Amino acid sequence: MKASEKLSLISQVQDDVDYLLNKKISCHYIQKVFAFWIMGLSLYSVFCFIIDNINIYYQLYNFSFYYPIKNSCQIGFNCILLILLWKSINKVISLQERKFLKTWFIFPLLISSEQIMSCIMTYINADFLFTFYLTFPMSMIINIIMLFYIHYYIRQRYILWIIGINIVYLIFSFLYSIYFPTLTNISLFTQTLFSLIDIIKTYLIACILSNLFVVLYMGGENNEQHI
Numbered sequence: 001m002k003a004s005e006k007l008s009l010i011s012q013v014q015d016d017v018d019y020l021l022n023k024k025i026s027c028h029y030i031q032k033v034f035a036f037w038i039m040g041l042s043l044y045s046v047f048c049f050i051i052d053n054i055n056i057y058y059q060l061y062n063f064s065f066y067y068p069i070k071n072s073c074q075i076g077f078n079c080i081l082l083i084l085l086w087k088s089i090n091k092v093i094s095l096q097e098r099k100f101l102k103t104w105f106i107f108p109l110l111i112s113s114e115q116i117m118s119c120i121m122t123y124i125n126a127d128f129l130f131t132f133y134l135t136f137p138m139s140m141i142i143n144i145i146m147l148f149y150i151h152y153y154i155r156q157r158y159i160l161w162i163i164g165i166n167i168v169y170l171i172f173s174f175l176y177s178i179y180f181p182t183l184t185n186i187s188l189f190t191q192t193l194f195s196l197i198d199i200i201k202t203y204l205i206a207c208i209l210s211n212l213f214v215v216l217y218m219g220g221e222n223n224e225q226h227i
Contacts, residue, residue, distance in 0.1 A: 027154065029092040031218045033101055036088055037108055038211050040081040044115075045203040047077065071119035078112040100153050107146035111207065114138050140170045143207040150214060158217050162210050169206060173197045 051070055060066040085108060092098040144166050151159040180186075180194045200206055 027218045029094050029097045031215055033088055034215045037085055038208060041204060042208055044077050049203055074119050075116050078115050082112050107142055110142045111139050137201050139204055139207055162213055166210055
């Protein structure tokens with residue numbers, strides 16, 4: 001072990017002891033893991049967005065091989081992301097942060113599971129899948145619960161603001177998704193708004209942005225406080 005690694009380990013042990021004795025929290029490794037997950041989730045969303053637009057432009061949905069390949073890629077991407085995320089969590093040397101992250105991992109697991117299920121359900125019951133995802137934004141609910149869990153650890157007011165914005169958007173998008181199919185005269189504005197809500201939900205934009213703001217405001221290892 002290098003001298004710098006030994007010093008880092010000693011410093012981390014001191015932080016863990018400080019946490020046990022004085023109930024101080026640190027977010028240094030949490031910030032890194034969150035950033036890694038957001039980057040992976042963003043790449044996944046960009047990948048899906050590009051594939052969907054290529055599909056529309058070239059009308060690939062007419063070919064029988066398109067959806068099996070697309071679904072396989074999405075499932076594989078999510079599985080790889082979860083494996084890498086779990087490995088990065090296990091590399092965290094901070095006792096308190098690793099404990100927090102192992103519980104937090106449930107939420108990325110649920111979000112990825114939802115994405116995987118959307119691929120599998122197309123072969124089981126397409127009508128149910130369409131209705132469910134049109135009206136029930138499960139990833140948004142998971143994201144809000146995850147933000148509450150993060151706030152329980154960090155206890156920063158800005159997270160409550162992010163949670164509030166997510167809840168307001170969740171209610172609005174849910175009600176609008178129910179209201180839109182009942183319209184008899186669809187204007188350009190209502191159609192554009194519905195499409196925007198669908199894009200935000202499909203490509204997990206709300207989840208990515210809210211967690212990005214959490215990381216930006218987290219403050220790394222200097223963000224320590226008594227709990």
